[in-house]
Structure formats: C-alpha cells, structure tokens
Amino acid sequence: MSGLLALLDDVAAIAKVAAASVDDVVAAAGKAGAKTAGVIIDDAAVTPKYVQGFAPARELPIIWRIARGSFFNKLVLLLPVAMLLANFAPWLITPLLMMGGAYLCFEGAEKIFHVLFPHGDAHVAEDMSVKDPGHLEEQKIKGAIKTDFILSAEIMTIALAAIEAPNVWMQAATLAVVGAGVTIAVYGVVGVIVKMDDVGLYVAKNGHTGAGRAFGRGLVNAMPVVMKVLSVVGTAAMLWVGGSIILHGLGVLGFPWLYDQIHDLAVAVGNLVAERWTSTVEWIATATMDGVFGLALGLILIPIATRVVSPLIQRLSGKGGAPTH
Numbered sequence: 261m262s263g264l265l266a267l268l269d270d271v272a273a274i275a276k277v278a279a280a281s282v283d284d285v286v287a288a289a290g291k292a293g294a295k296t297a298g299v300i301i302d303d304a305a306v307t308p309k310y311v312q313g314f315a316p317a318r319e320l321p322i323i324w325r326i327a328r329g330s331f332f333n334k335l336v337l338l339l340p341v342a343m344l345l346a347n348f349a350p351w352l353i354t355p356l357l358m359m360g361g362a363y364l365c366f367e368g369a370e371k372i373f374h375v376l377f378p379h380g381d382a383h384v385a386e387d388m389s390v391k392d393p394g395h396l397e398e399q400k401i402k403g404a405i406k407t408d409f410i411l412s413a414e415i416m417t418i419a420l421a422a423i424e425a426p427n428v429w430m431q432a433a434t435l436a437v438v439g440a441g442v443t444i445a446v447y448g449v450v451g452v453i454v455k456m457d458d459v460g461l462y463v464a465k466n467g468h469t470g471a472g473r474a475f476g477r478g479l480v481n482a483m484p485v486v487m488k489v490l491s492v493v494g495t496a497a498m499l500w501v502g503g504s505i506i507l508h509g510l511g512v513l514g515f516p517w518l519y520d521q522i523h524d525l526a527v528a529v530g531n532l533v534a535e536r537w538t539s540t541v542e543w544i545a546t547a548t549m550d551g552v553f554g555l556a557l558g559l560i561l562i563p564i565a566t567r568v569v570s571p572l573i574q575r576l577s578g579k580g581g582a583p584t585h
Contacts (some may be wrong), residue, residue, distance in 0.1 A: 262570035268520075271480060272338060274414045285309045288483040292315040295415075296388075302347060314397065314400075316455075316548040318397065318456065319454050320451060320455070322397060322400070322401060323447055323454065324447075325401050326401055326404045326405060326408065326447065327443060328362050329401070329404070329405035329408060330370035330405070330408045330412060330446075330447065331439075331440070331443055333408055333409045333412045333413075334412045334415075334439035334440070334443060335436060335439055336438065337409070338412055338413055338416045338439070339372060339432065339435055339436060339439060339482075341417050341443055342417065342420045342435060342474075343428065343431070343432050343435070345420070345427075346420055347428055347552075353417060353420065353421055353511045354421075354509050354513060354514075355507055355509070356417055357417050357418065358506055358507050358509040358510075359506060360413060360417060360502075360505065361501070361503070361504075361506045361509065361554075362415075362416040362501040362502065362557065362561060363410060363502070364412075364414065364499070364501055364502030364505070364554070365403055365498070365499060365502035365503060365506065365554040365555070365557045365558035365561060366498075366558045366562065366565055368495045368498035368499040368502060368554060368555065368558055368559025369499070369554075369555050369556070369557075369561070369562060370558065370562055371491075371495045372495065373553065373559065373562060380465040385583070391472065392436045398523030414440070415438070415442055416435060416438070416439060417436065419434075419435060419438040419439075419528050420435060423435065434495040447508070453483075453486070453487075453490070456479060456483055456486070457479070457480050457483040459476075459479065460477070460478070460479030460480040460482075460483070461476065461480055462476065463475060463476030463478045464476030464479075464480060465477065479493075487581075496551060498548050498552040498554070499550075499551040499552075499558065500550050500554065501554075502558070503549075503550035503551055503552070503553040503554025503555075503557065504546075504547075504550040504554075504555070506554070507519045507522065507550060507553060518553070522546060522550065522553075523546065523551045523565040525545065525549065526542045526543075526549065527542060529542065530542035530545065541583060544545050566578055
C-alpha cells in the first residue's frame, strides 16, 4: 500500500510539473505571439483577395486549403529550421529577421507606389488569361500558400527571437503553439470577413423586421469599406513592423544610432502630454517613425527588387520575361 501511495504521489508531482509546463508554454506563446501582431494583421488583410471572384460556395473551401498549407509551412517546414537556427546558428536569426523586415518594407512601399502611380500587374493579366475556374483556383491557392510561407517565416522568426525558454523542448512547444494559434486566428478571421457579405445578404432578404433587413443591407454595403480599411491597416502594419525590425537589427549588429534617435525623439514627444498618456504617445510616435523609415527603405528597394532581383530569379529559374513592375 505504501508503495502504491508513493507511486500516486510521484504521478501527482509529475502531473503538477506537466501542468506548470503547459502554463509556461501558453504564457510564453502569448508573449511571443504579441510580437508578431503587425505581420498577423497584414496576413489577415492580404488573404481575402485570393477568394475574390469565386462563387460563394468555394470561398470557405479555398480558405481551408490555404490554412492547411499555412499549418504545413509553419509546423513542418519552418519549425525544424527555426529550432536548428536557434540552437546551432543563433547569430543568423537577426540577419534573417532583417531580410524579412526588408521584404515587408518593400511590399508596403510597393502597394503605396502602386496607388500613387498605377501600373500594370502581371498577376492580374495572368488571372484574366485563365479560362478554367478549377485551374484558376489551384493557381490562387498556390500563390496564397507561397505568400503565406514568407509571412509565416517572418512570424516564426519574430516569435523565436521573443521566446525565453529553459530548454529546447519548451522552445519548440512554444513556437508550435504560436504557429498553430496564429494560423487559426488569421484564417478564422479571414473566413468571417469573406462570408460577412453573404450573411448580410441573407439577413437583408430574410429578416423578420425592417430594422433587421436594414442591418443586413448595411452589412453588405459596409464590406467593401471594411476591405479597404483592412488593406490600409495591413500596409501600415507592414511598414511599421518592417521598419522596426530593421532598426532593432541594426542596433543588435552594432549600429544603434538611428534606433536611439527615434527612441529619444519619441520620449521627448511623450513628455509633451499628460503623464497618463505618455506611454501611448511614445508608442504612437515610435511606430510612426518606424513606419516612415520602413516606407523610405521600401521605396529604395523597389527598383532593386524589380530591376535586379526579380530578373535574376527569373533567369535562374529559366522563366525569363520582363520585370513585373
């Protein structure tokens, strides 16, 4: 009997340790996930465009297939690579983060440049040339998963840099929770967004009251505005996060001057308002200056990416062709 009691006591102790470990993983995942907020916003803002033009019945199946690809990107492809980097080449994390940040700056700046100076989009022309809806759907899904891979790599790298774990297993578990949680959150939100107009249309037609039907019509009319707002927010988030990553990375690599100047200026701006608003104003000032820096860097990168990098990749892949921008 004493042996059984001792065994039960040991099991209880192990269960407590396991429960504490789960709590630690969840807490660490929450902190690390918060660092990726800007990229998550952009991911949620970018994805709905991949279901535009398809029948409503195909929207959720397409999102589900993209979500499955996102899970595969994060948990099968990127997680092992991230763990190898963290434990055998941690010095590579900051340069890789900066490369991802530069990509975000380029994407954000290119979107703004496209609005200010409209130009042809090769992807749109390619879509218009596809007559088979099934083939077009496959192309859209593949394109979405490729875009997700880049954003997922940025999310996983940012999360990895923010994780403080006592051992490699806790680190891996935390990163897996972040990857799975972000994917569920992003594509859950995307699913709700793309079906909102259908919900509004249903309510507008079948509502039992005039107020209900009016609400449905309002929801339908509001969705184009919501999509535009999401696009703006996503672009701003890309520039803010990308600029912040580059500035922080420069500081880590021994070039902190610009990062320090922005920090000092943000503090000075924060001191101009009442104390209860200081932290908020400092954050807004920092994010704004990070975004301006990201925009400037992105504009510099546009000709490099479109006139040098893109043609080089096309030649190496054997596709050839002219630059897309």
